[in-house]
Amino acid sequence: MIINVFDLSKWYGQIIAVNNLTFSIDPGVTGFLGPNGAGKTTLMRMLIGQLKPSQGTLTIDGEAIWNNHTLMRRIGYCPEQDAFWQYLTGLDFVHALIQMHGFSTEKAMEKAVMAIRLVDMEKDMHRRIGSYSKGMRQRIKLAQAIAHDPDILFLDEPLNGLDPMGRHQIMQLIKDLGNRGKIVVVSSHILHEVEAMTDNILLINHGRLLAQGTIYDIRQLIDTHPLQVTIRCDQVDRLTAFLLAFEDVLSVQFNREKNQVTVETNQPELFHQRLPELALKENLKISSLWSPDENLDAIFDYLVGG
Amino acid sequence: MPVYDQNYRAWKGHLMPFPRAWWVIAKTHIRLRWKRGVIALLILAAFPFLMRALQILAVARMEDYQFLQQFAKNLEIDAAFFKDFLFGQSFWFILMIILTGAGIIANDQKYKASQLYFSKPVTYWDYITGKFITVSFYSGIITFIPAILLFFMQLVLAENNTFIQSFFWIPFAIAGFGIIALLVFGSLILALSAMVSGRSAGIFFFALLLFPDIIRAIIPSVPEIGLISVSANIKQVGSVIFGLPKPYDYSTWLAGIALLVTFLICMGILRWRVKPSEVVT
């Protein structure tokens, strides 16, 4: 199962919302990231067949998505907008939408209740959606997206309005869905939450694809930005003196209080090779080692912040 | 260090003593409604005004237009001229009211902007006044302002003082009629906008104007049926304001009371429906 996008563009008059995207999405959780106006929502809408591409192709297992209702059997979509038929109860809402998939009334009810249970809304499913809080509405939206057990899920800001417990629950649910071999595409602004759900990201800005892959792979590719490495050591002053001798080390920040030093290196692989050798040779006890900018926030800043 | 030391300061200046929230609301909405549809309607509604202006010019220069002399009586500039102009603009007036007023409160409720309004030092009356001025502004531009302009045009072109001596009260009649019409129709569209969606408000406004006229046509033998028609009552009161015979065979006082009742009902509906937020249980 695979989503293939080739040379995809979408424009509205003079405005190019999505510009020449080419990528593919495999089973698992993939994060769509980008600032506001990047084109994520337009891309998402093309992926669910709501918008027709101006140029390029967009296929799921070789089948074009636009105006292809048979593919919709395999797709679940949780929109970002807080939009409902407010007079329906949560159960009626999910049930009615599931019935459109061709399930019998009883089967649809069974699936609706199961999905509502999964998102922890069983207690309130007989209340009108108009009386729900934002978090409850978000859960019900998610329930209608997963109730028919789709192979492919598009979730636009699925954690919006949820409390911390709810976020944790739903993130776990999303990870489980990804582990079960489904394609789960999550579009979000909350970088650390996307990071918690997946390593695989697609970074978009100004309608263009900036990067695709795991966070680590992308970081490796950003050779214009030196990697920061923070080391905590018992003999931090000696370590610092040795590190200064490395020609790939561009800068050093020394903190005696915390017994740590932060270096910037433009050859991270070489640095990571040399550091253990140095520690062994000079008998330095390194208690911890981490990279403050080998995370999504930093990558986002580098690539998007310019 | 306290936050305020780090460049944050509460403003210690004076707030405007004169309450201006209604003016800010009105100004903003007037600007927002300046769109293609409204501009097109303004242009179309200007044609009757131009025709009437030409009529005034023709009458003033009757000696230059010999062929018109046979129609001199019909072209006379008197109270009926201004009344007919105002009544003739009713179609554009209604369209403009619908175009500018149908969604004016409905959209605030739909997009939950009411919460934003009332979280500021904006009172209910500021809100309603601001909305009302918006609707009145555009409707007034195509009716009462041109009528006043026509009056002054006639004043300027008149050869003698006969016109001003006989019809000095016309601007007051135009203003008075204008206030009554704008209050009634304005409150009606605002009340409908507060009750239903923007699109529905336009439809219901149209229905409320047309439906009683249809009933009057079905039972013509009961002239008092006209009391349920807002437009009939307006015409009744308007004709009397301009010192002309009333068009319908029922009391003008009753027509005035019916308009007052309509206005009060609409204000009651607005009081009921305009709230910062709605609680759904």
Place this chain on the structure above:
Amino acid sequence: MLWMVLLGLVPVFYGILVYILKPIALGDDFSISGVFPKLAFSMYLHFLLPLMTVFIGTSVIIDEVESATLPYLLVRPVPRWKTVLAKVLASEVMLAIILCGSLSVSFGLMSLDGGMANVCTIGEFFTAIGVLTAGCFAYISLFSLVGGSIKKPVLTGLLFTFGWEKIVGSLPGSLRFTTVIYYLNSLFPFKEQAGSSNLFSLLRATTSTLTAWKAALILLILMAVLHWAAASLLSLKEFAHQEE
């Protein structure tokens, strides 16, 4: 929905009003049952039908787009044209039930004054029901097309029904064939009264209409074309909620 039902019941309230007014102002000679044909023609066919179909027809798709609930319907394994057609047909049936129900109640109410035979024949009554239903189907499919394609659909719809159709539908010549009301007028069992003082009413009363079978056939073709157009054109459109 409640508003629609109330609007549809307005003629019934009017009928009650007539009963109240009869002893006070109308006199014993006034025939309440005689009001029904005028009510059916002026109120139902020429006022409620165009007004309510403009409102409901233009809202069929646009309401879903504006409230951003359309994606829920389109991301389902149902062909788009079926979704659109189902919504259009549901609206038509709903409005037909409201209007025909209201007409039946008015008929029943007015029959209280002298019996059903005094109001109209059963054939005329059911013909009126049929024409109103056909009108619902024709107008709603037309206005759903308008609603999905034009920026100010309600205004356009009102100008069409209360402007173009009112004027052109009454005039002799071939322009009236471009209106729906001309065919409905031809089929409707109750006609305009010739004594009316309104110019367009006079024209309607005196201008010839098509034969019933011709009008029915053209109306059927028109309904089929409009439904096909609404289903296929709207299914090819991109409807994306525009964030303001």
